[in-house]
Amino acid sequence: MKPKKHLSFGSLHNFMSNHIHQYPDWRQENKNDYSIHDAVMSGFACMYFQSPSLLQFQKELEDKEKNNNMRTLFGVSDIPENTQLRNIVDKVDSEYLRPVFKEFLARLQRAKHLEQYQFLDGKYICNIDGTQFFSSNKVDCPQCLTTTHKNGDITCSHKVLQGVIIHPDIKQVLPLMPEQIVNSDGTSKQDCEINASKRWLLKVKKDHPRLNLIINADGLSSKQPFITEVNQVGYHYIIVAKQDDHKYMMEWIDAFDSIPSKSVVDAKGKRHEYEWVEDIPLNGRKDSIRVNFFRYRIISIDRNGKEKINYKCSWVTDLPVNTETIEIMVKGARKRWKIENECFNTLKNQGYCIEHNYGHGKENLCFNMYIFTLLAFYFHQIFELTDRIYQACRIKFGSKRHMWEKLRTAIGWFVFESWDLLLDFVLTPTKYSKPLRKVSG
Ligand SMILES: [Zn+2]
Known part of the structure; x- marks a missing residue:
């Protein structure tokens, strides 16, 4: 390059x-x-x-x-x-300002710099998350999001849904045009991150019709309506699925005598445990979508020989999960923090002063x-x-x-x-x- x-x-x-x-x-x-x-x-x-x-x-x-x-x-x-x-x-x-983001990504693609971001078969991971960039107890506008505190004080804020293309092995992240989480005129209901995500999806698809994205999102998004929207625009997803949010699905998984698994011990003696199961219902609805589920734990053993869980998380996806793909899927899924770390933290703490x-x-x-x-x-x-x-x-x-x-x-x-x-x-x-x-x- x-x-x-x-x-x-x-x-x-x-x-x-x-x-x-x-x-x-x-x-x-x-x-x-x-x-x-x-x-x-x-x-x-x-x-x-x-x-x-x-x-x-x-x-x-x-x-x-x-x-x-x-x-x-x-x-x-x-x-x-x-x-x-x-x-x-x-x-x-x-x-x-949307075309500026669109053009920059197109230029990176033309110069073959985007290629290195491919994660699986020409697909790119796009981490999405919401962040607040303005907050005040005084100023407000019709678009402000409001939070009423116990003592009656009201905080006004502006938030945004941000998407960034990432690769687990590359430090730099590539931002896409954000979608503001904002109240529109004449609506009494406050806007929320999930609605902003749906609007963002449609706009990104329009901006980059041929870009094959894997939406990597937090547990807030592992609900049927959002997942359906992701698939409708032709994208894939890897989304955190917390046990407590998915009781029906967890009961379904528990009913299996056993599910496929894999265990790898690393050079430091830590055990990486992977488990997965394909094609299960996300919820108890009659029209429930089918998802692939996977979970991961890191276990270390202390001086007394006692096992300790250092990390655990579980996800749902529409991508194949099997003994060949499981490790790379976990690697990609875990890089969700990259939007927080490489993007938001940099914007907030490393000189960009976004919250200023x-x-x-x-x-x-x-x-x-x-x-x-x-x-x-x-x-x-x-x-x-x-x-x-x-x-x-x-x-x-x-x-x-x-x-x-x-x-x-x-x-x-x-x-x-x-x-x-x-x-x-x-x-x-x-x-x-x-x-x-x-x-x-
Ligand atoms: Zn405002």
């Missing part, structure tokens, strides 16, 4: 920038100080450089060098001040800020996979936080004609250093 030009910062940025340039302007002509493009790309740049404060980043941008870097790197001609930026971004329809209050807005501000953060993360995941200079920087600076501090500092001092030049500068600053001489006069 060679780094391809169309996966470079310049090319990915150009696609996004051109797309935003075409956003229909809803404002009256001649009354607009700042373009929609400049507002969106400035908001995105803040997330891209992992600035913990939009306001602070904004202020620093007034600085000549940073201002010029916004022009050279992000194509922004006029940086809107904070309130205007928020007001404009608030009104941009979040769905407009960038403002709620009246329409789409907080969801758009989430999407900008996710897109910035997507750019960086693509560079980790494909860009040698970026990979060298990651190694040189150790932590991501440290690397982004260096990059932010550099754009505060110098103007860079391109992103590649900026990376090269922080990687080998000596190449560019000359003794500074006093300017005469």
Whole structure:
């Protein structure tokens, strides 16, 4: 795999920038100080450089060098001040950003980088999960989800259903366009993760009709209506099935004298126990779907020879489970934590500051800020996979936080004609250093 030009910062940025340039302007002509493009790309740049404060980043941008870097790197001609930026971004329809996710995945596929993510026979694992990205006791909008506490206090929040393509052996994850878990006008019932998952499924299928996904989800989703929807769009599933949630199915399994099993002892002496059974009913309904079930335990033996269960979990799937596939199925299923660990935790704790209050807005501000953060993360995941200079920087600076501090500092001092030049500068600053001489006069 060679780094391809169309996966470079310049090319990915150009696609996004051109797309935003075409956003229909809803404002009256001649009354607009700042373009929609400049507002969106400035908001995105803040997330891209992992600035913990939009306001602070904004202020620093007034600085000549940073201002010029916004022009050279992000194509922004006029940086809107904070309130205007928020007001404009608030009104941009979040769905407009969907083609950017679609295009990035298509580019990875064309450059053969997606191939390595194949899990089973051309199928890809897509982990899905919900996460909260905005919470407040004060602000609310008609779309806010609300939680009433015992003392009568109400918390408003915004949540999202996120899908990411993963592979058990690859660190980088590839995000798909998220679906907001959000109350729509005129409905008294609150939206929920499972309904958002169903909407997300239909949209992802439309975006990527030929992508063969295995939906890897938590126990909340191991219900007949959701599984039916997954199969209807032509996808497969591996979903956690907790014993307590599936009493009927568990009784069915217990009624067998024995079920197929396999036991493997690893180098550390831990025993990995696998059990499975195919073609059993998920529930007691007359029209119950049939599923394949598998469970897994890790057992260690302590100093006194006593057995201890270190881990156990069980799942349902429509994929074949047998002595050949069971270990790989468990390996894939257990990587469900990758969405929490590699995606949400990175977005929340490693510089992206997704939960930082960038403002709620009246329409789409907080969801758009989430999407900008996710897109910035997507750019960086693509560079980790494909860009040698970026990979060298990651190694040189150790932590991501440290690397982004260096990059932010550099754009505060110098103007860079391109992103590649900026990376090269922080990687080998000596190449560019000359003794500074006093300017005469
Ligand atoms: Zn709200």
